[in-house]
Structures are given as C-alpha cells and as structure tokens.
Amino acid sequence: PALRGLLDSRSLPYKLLKTGASLQVALRRGSGLPRLALAAHYDRFPGSPGILDNSCACLQLADFAARCPASGGPPLLFLFTDGEEAPASSGAAGQGSFALAQALRSLGEGCSEGLFPPVLVLDVTGRGDRLLLSSSPALLFERNGLADSPAAAAHGALVALAIAAASRARLEKPRLCPLPWSDDLGLALGGLGALTLSLLPAAELEVLARGGRPATWDYLHGPGDGPELAESAAFALVASFLGALAAELSPAPAR
DSSP, X not given: OHHHHHHHTTTOOOEEEEETTEEEEEEEESSSSOSEEEEEEOOOOTTXXXXXXXXXXXXXXXXXXXXXXXXSSOOEEEEEESXXXXXXXXXXXXXXXXXXXHHHHHHTOSOTTSXXXXXXXXXXXXXXXXXXXXXXXXXXXXXTTOTTSHHHHHHHHHHHHHHHHHHHTTOOOOEEEOOOOOHHHHHHHTTOOEEEEEEEOHHHHHHHHTTOOOHHHHHTTSTTOOGGGOOHHHHHHHHHHHHHHHHHHSOOOOX
C-alpha cells in the first residue's frame, strides 16, 4: 500500500505482475521498447524499518520516474520488486527477481534484438557520497562458464553505461567491487543482464577496499535501519546520476 500511494501521488500509472509468491510493480516512461530497466526492491527484512534497505531507492526511482516524460523521452522500464530478501530462507532460486526474470523473458518484451533490456538495480542508495558498482554477476558468470553469454555482455555494457553517466554528471568514477547480492542475483540466474548500484561514504569505501566491513552495512537487516540514516546529499547525488543516465540513453540531436 505504501508503494502504491507513492506512485499514485506522483500520477504514475503502473501494472502489477504476480510471479510465484511475489507481487512486482512495473511502469513505463518514454516512447518505444525499453532500452533499460531500473529496479529497486520494496520488501524489507522482517523486523527492520528498511529505510536504507530499500525504501530510499524506491523513493529515488519514483521521483525520477515522475521527472521522466511519459512519451518522447528515452524508453525506460521501472520495476519495484518483491522477494529480494527471500534467499535468507529459501535460496537464490526463491528470490522474487528470479521468477521475475523468467516472466519477463517469456513475455517476449524487450529490445529489437529480442532480448529483455538489462536491469540496473538500486539498493542501499540513501547514505554516502561514493557510487559502487557490483562485480558479483561477472564473477558468477565466470565461475559458471558463462563469461561469453548475452547476460554477461549486458552486465558489462551496464557497467560502461553507469561509468559514462557518472562522468556526465561530474561525479567521481564509481568503484567496481563484489558487493553483497541484491536483485542482480535472481536476475542473473534468470538469464538477464543485471548490475547493482549502491552508495557508501568515502571513508567506508576505503574500509571496504582494505577488506573490512562498512559501518553502513551493520545497520541493514536490523532495527537501526531507520529514517535518521537517510541523507539529502545522497538523494541529490542519485538524482544527478539518474538524470545523466537518461541523457546517455537519449538520441543525439540531428545536425
């Protein structure tokens, strides 16, 4: 109900998609077949307020969708996903995004090459000033002999697109590292190209680079993940990045 109210208040029409035990929410902006899907999970870990994980990302995507033209702009698909936290009890194949990936592929809805567009996943993006891109899908593809698969190629293209968008927005180059799995796990296992984008404070990013655990992650999945953690500067950074991402996908003006 909270997510529906968020979308209704921004006059964003959406559709509900039932996949197994999960209820996914989808909406489109722009004209034509989607070139990119943007996703954020709206479920939360039991007993946690789930502000960083993952209400902030849902709000950021809803605000961005409201700024995107309903037609005439770059074709984008927005996905608000359910069941991201499921692997804690049911394994990766029980994740909502795994069933979602299968459903999306079966719809035959995608780009001109017949493949569903790659999915950029936002998770834990409400705190920090440095962008992180997850290399976990690439490692998964490599371990399973799928480094040359279309999904692996789409993951690589997403990394390049995110780096280009950050450069356009005059943000520091995102750090590529093996992040904890988000919806990219189920999407990758389901055969789709996926990349998770996250944020951390710069000091915590250096802790991560040294093999330590960022303090931000200690709030997740617990009662401390409350509204006081959200930072307005992080929202501004994500808004700038998403705007630049849309610009990267827009056709160049004719000369």
